Amino acid sequence: MSDWLKKDKASEEEKCSDDTGIDERDIEQADREVVAVLLKDADLVRQSIQLSEESLLTSKLHQVLAAGMEQGRKRSARQRGKRMSLQLSAAVLAMLFVLTAFVRISPGFAAIVKDIPGFAGFVELVSYDGSLQSAIDNEYIQVVGKSDERNGYTFTVNGVIADAQRVVLLYTAEGPGISEEDTPSLSYELKNENGGNVVASIGSAHYFREKDNKDSVVQDYLDIMMAPGEPVPHEIQFKLELGGEWLEVQVPIDHSRFDEMTEVIDLNQTIEVEGQRIEIKKAVITPLQVSITFESASGNEKRLNDFIDLELVDERGRSYQTKSGMGDLDTKIVRHFQSSYFQKPETLTLKAKGLLMSDRGMKVVIDTEQGKLLEAPDGRLKLGEARQSGEAIDLSFELSQADDPQTVMRDILLFGFNGVVRDAEGTAYSITRGTSYGTNGMTVSRFGAGDRHRVTYYYNIPNEEYVQPLTIEIEQYLGHAFKEIAIPIK
Structure with missing residues (x-):
């Protein structure tokens, strides 16, 4: 994190605001690279958040905008599919979903981004995922800002939030006839740098808003969970079908941003519930998730379906919920939890209240x-x-x-x-x-x-x-x- 972006929590209560209502130190927390690409030009920035010419952020914006608006960033997704459904790779990947706890976006980020035209939707989209909020609060975002335009339609890849296991692509689609009802069925295609399919499971959500000129804007993200053993691509060819045309953006993914941010913990511990045995193999902690691998004993009499109220808990009692998984608990499954990476807990404990299981042969x-x-x-x-x-x-x-x-x-x-x-x-x-x-x-x-x-x-x-x-x-x-x-x- 840039030093000028760090917030002095000890002096939190002594904040002073200018006549815009935005705390100047919150403004200083905005990442120069993020702000540069999110804002289309300096005049739009000054108009949208009403900063004076002498403000520190304005000065920083001039510096960054002069250097160039776009830094290639990262983005990921998979083969073509339908929007609100989950895409499964060629392997048998079972997706399990549980609601995650709401975590507030920092005041600094909200003050800068939410008031910028076109980006309020992304703030709302990630507000229900604690891992994504924590990542954004800690500047863990790669800005893309690349677009393709055709026949009055525009497809923009705005940014990427990614680690060694998960990639979240933030994008915008706009043009005539785009409606909230049609959004779930928008088709997309994704290929890696070698032209092959991205082997992963994909979920999505969208934010829709009308424009005065009857064109519409949809802001969406693809949440890509790479299959076990599958590397995150270095570049993704992202195609989106709008108005009967395929629009395309090449999305670079900067691996240097997360190469040194993975912690692997070998566990090899066994759980036994009413004679049914499960081995916890390992935990992998990354900025966007904690992944834990479970492997059931081949001789289990019962069919193991899931855990009861599975979670991770740190020494402060904070709960990190499991959001998804790949595989089957009856054989082998990797469960993904909300990330604890930026919280840096001293201890982390896997907790559950038992097992969901059923008889075989029914x-x-x-x-x-x-x-x-x-x-x-x-x-x-x-x-x-x-x-x-x-x-x-x-x-x-x-x-x-x-x-x-x-x-x-x-x-x-x-x-x-x-x-x-x-x-x-x-x-x-x-x-x-x-x-x-x-x-x-x-x-x-x-x-x-x-x-x-x-x-x-x-x-x-x-x-x-x-x-x-x-x-x-x-x-x-x-x-x-x-x-x-x-x-x-x-």
């Missing part, structure tokens, strides 16, 4: 012609509907999850990603995650409105002349065991 038997459920593990699972829909038969199953110990209602992988349904003669057919009837094809499960503990799961099977009944093997089901788990990480 199955469902149904008769699709009569629409009946003939066999299920227990009365909590019911067949909602079985109906023909073109070349498929749409199935819905209702599962009461009232006794599930998770704080947040979870989406169970009831049937496997590569699951099969067998007819009475043993012939196998594929079963896939389906959609709720009458939707746009995005819903694969739905939480009950009347009964908040009931979840409806949707699946499709081919519309064939089956020899009834049909049998489907269950991948995950309800079940748990409580046990307080506390493993020192550092």
